[in-house]
Amino acid sequence: MSLFGKRTSFEVPCTVEIEQTSESLHAHVILDGDIEIRPGDEVTVHDAPTAIAFGERIVVRRTATVVRAGLWEGLRARLEGYLELTELYEVSFSNGRVS
Structure with a gap:
């Protein structure tokens, strides 16, 4: 893991699959x-x-660049994700009937 904001990056082959059908x-x-x-x-393809047009499915090979987050960026992303998740706790699910 990179430290104190220093970011490293590398390229990697990848497969991209896109589908736009009724299913x-x-x-x-x-x-x-x-x-x-x-x-x-961060991942950039x-x-x-x-x-793609409706009814199509494509699978292609491409190259992606992965940029590793620094220590502070990773911690910030974890904290933001946790805070956004806690917002969901405020939502209640009920059967719609009031007792």
Whole structure:
């Protein structure tokens, strides 16, 4: 892990899958190798397709750049994620009946 704001980066091959059909609307990026993406890290896929026609599914190979977060950026991302999650605790789920 990089320390005190120093960021490191590396390139890695990846697979991009995009589908826009009546059954599914999704886009996935799978990095080659066993690369763990941690809070605050950034992944940029180079020359990725951005749109496809309805009814299509494409799978392409591309290169991605992974930029590792520094210590402070990683801690900030974890804290922000925790605070955003706690906002969900304020929402209650009920069956709609008032007793």
